[in-house]
Amino acid sequence: MGIVTADRLFQRQLSTIMTMRYAARILSPNPQNTKSNFIDKVRLYVRGGHGGNGKVKYGGKGGQGGHVYVVGEKGATLRKLIRKNPSKRIQASAGCDSTLRALLGAPGENVELMVPAGVSVCLDSGEIIGEVNQFGDRVLIARGGEGGGPQNRFLPQQGDAHSISLDLKLIADVGLVGFPNAGKSTFLKAVSRASPKIASYPFTTLKPQLGIMNYNDHRKISVADLPGLIEGAHYNIGLGHSFLKHVERTRVLLFVVDVTGFRLSLNHQERSAYETVLLLNKELELYKEELVTKPSLLVVNKMDLRGTEDIFRRLKDQILALKESASSIPHDLASEEYVNFDDIISISAKNQENVDEVKEKLRMIIDRYDSLEKEAELQDNLEKAQDLTKSRLSEHTGKGLV
Numbered sequence: 081m082g083i084v085t086a087d088r089l090f091q092r093q094l095s096t097i098m099t100m101r102y103a104a105r106i107l108s109p110n111p112q113n114t115k116s117n118f119i120d121k122v123r124l125y126v127r128g129g130h131g132g133n134g135k136v137k138y139g140g141k142g143g144q145g146g147h148v149y150v151v152g153e154k155g156a157t158l159r160k161l162i163r164k165n166p167s168k169r170i171q172a173s174a175g176c177d178s179t180l181r182a183l184l185g186a187p188g189e190n191v192e193l194m195v196p197a198g199v200s201v202c203l204d205s206g207e208i209i210g211e212v213n214q215f216g217d218r219v220l221i222a223r224g225g226e227g228g229g230p231q232n233r234f235l236p237q238q239g240d241a242h243s244i245s246l247d248l249k250l251i252a253d254v255g256l257v258g259f260p261n262a263g264k265s266t267f268l269k270a271v272s273r274a275s276p277k278i279a280s281y282p283f284t285t286l287k288p289q290l291g292i293m294n295y296n297d298h299r300k301i302s303v304a305d306l307p308g309l310i311e312g313a314h315y316n317i318g319l320g321h322s323f324l325k326h327v328e329r330t331r332v333l334l335f336v337v338d339v340t341g342f343r344l345s346l347n348h349q350e351r352s353a354y355e356t357v358l359l360l361n362k363e364l365e366l367y368k369e370e371l372v373t374k375p376s377l378l379v380v381n382k383m384d385l386r387g388t389e390d391i392f393r394r395l396k397d398q399i400l401a402l403k404e405s406a407s408s409i410p411h412d413l414a415s416e417e418y419v420n421f422d423d424i425i426s427i428s429a430k431n432q433e434n435v436d437e438v439k440e441k442l443r444m445i446i447d448r449y450d451s452l453e454k455e456a457e458l459q460d461n462l463e464k465a466q467d468l469t470k471s472r473l474s475e476h477t478g479k480g481l482v
């Protein structure tokens with residue numbers, strides 16, 4: 081009887097795993113879709129440390145098990161967190177036992193998981209147990225167990241154990257990235273009902289301006305026009321970090337460059353459209369290298385101006401040959417890694433030319449991104465089911481059922 085039950089349980093769980101594997105396979109992207117390494121959601125299994133044993137004879141108390149925290153840190157990314165903890169299992173250490181020399185056992189060591197600002201911590205039930213909104217914020221995600229002692233009849237407690245998700249809170253699906261005057265506000269106005277301020281002087285946009293792109297099938301995609309970026313933003317020049325921190329919290333980047341180039345003021349060097357793209361890349365990378373791995377699209381604006389066709393053609397060739405020509409790029413413009421644009425599209429935001437093409441392309445990228453996320457979620461569930469199967473089987477084995 082017992083054998084049949086365990087066998088059935090195993091069969092059922094195996095079939096769940098196979099179904100998930102199949103689903104993961106059909107959702108798996110084609111090779112050209114796998115380039116984004118940007119991570120905005122991580123699922124972890126966390127466990128607080130076990131409490132130490134008390135010393136019954138002398139009333140000694142075992143040490144408190146270590147806690148697990150999530151802490152906001154400048155420069156942290158979810159990708160780095162995974163690199164550091166590839167098993168995605170985090171366990172704080174146990175409290176020390178009470179001994180004759182140390183009746184009060186030392187507490188176990190805490191574990192701190194460093195995350196960027198703008199992360200919410202959720203349980204599998206969807207309940208949010210805390211948020212990291214700025215550097216230094218600290219959320220307790222798994223409490224260590226109490227040490228054994230007179231207060232608990234010398235029975236040390238286990239630490240909390242559960243799965244949690246760390247989600248980077250997004251401000252919008254698409255973030256517009258470009259130097260001042262590139263035409264970001266004009267583009268936003270062309271694709272949505274937002275009415276951002278438009279002027280022919282830089283820094284018209286001071287706060288992220290949100291717009292919603294509506295599609296015929298009622299799909300909605302949000303776009304944030306982010307405050308103007310300039311050379312040196314990673315040093316916090318101009319609107320610097322206040323701009324860059326918003327970039328992190330969008331799913332797709334839409335680079336907008338003026339086909340005629342950019343010059344901040346007469347005291348600044350004149351930059352061609354190609355140099356502008358290189359500088360934008362560099363600013364993002366210097367702030368956080370992971371940003372250049374985000375899914376991105378490049379739009380070259382102001383194509384209604386005369387003589388711009390040739391510039392666009394040249395620019396496109398230069399960008400497509402970027403990787404091969406990387407070693408010849410001057411140091412002040414060079415990056416370690418270059419954005420892999422999904423497409424390069426010429427537009428005139430002012431005359432609304434080609435903006436619908438950009439809108440459609442953005443939708444395609446986001447849909448692909450969604451399927452990648454679903455695949456990762458399925459993979460997580462698959463691992464969870466495998467773990468569950470293993471632990472159930474070992475339980476049954478322990479009871480002599482199989």
Ligand SMILES: Nc1nc2c(ncn2[C@@H]2O[C@H](COP(=O)(O)OP(=O)(O)OP(=O)(O)O)[C@@H](O)[C@H]2O)c(=O)[nH]1
Nearest residue numbers: 260261262263264265266283284285308428429430
């Ligand atoms: N000829 C031409 N001019 C454009 C086009 N798009 C924008 N402009 C002009 O470029 C100037 C700057 O446009 P904005 O949309 O304010 O630029 P922005 O990138 O949002 O600028 P910031 O708010 O400073 O970041 C304005 O004078 C626009 O009218 C275009 O497609 N063609």
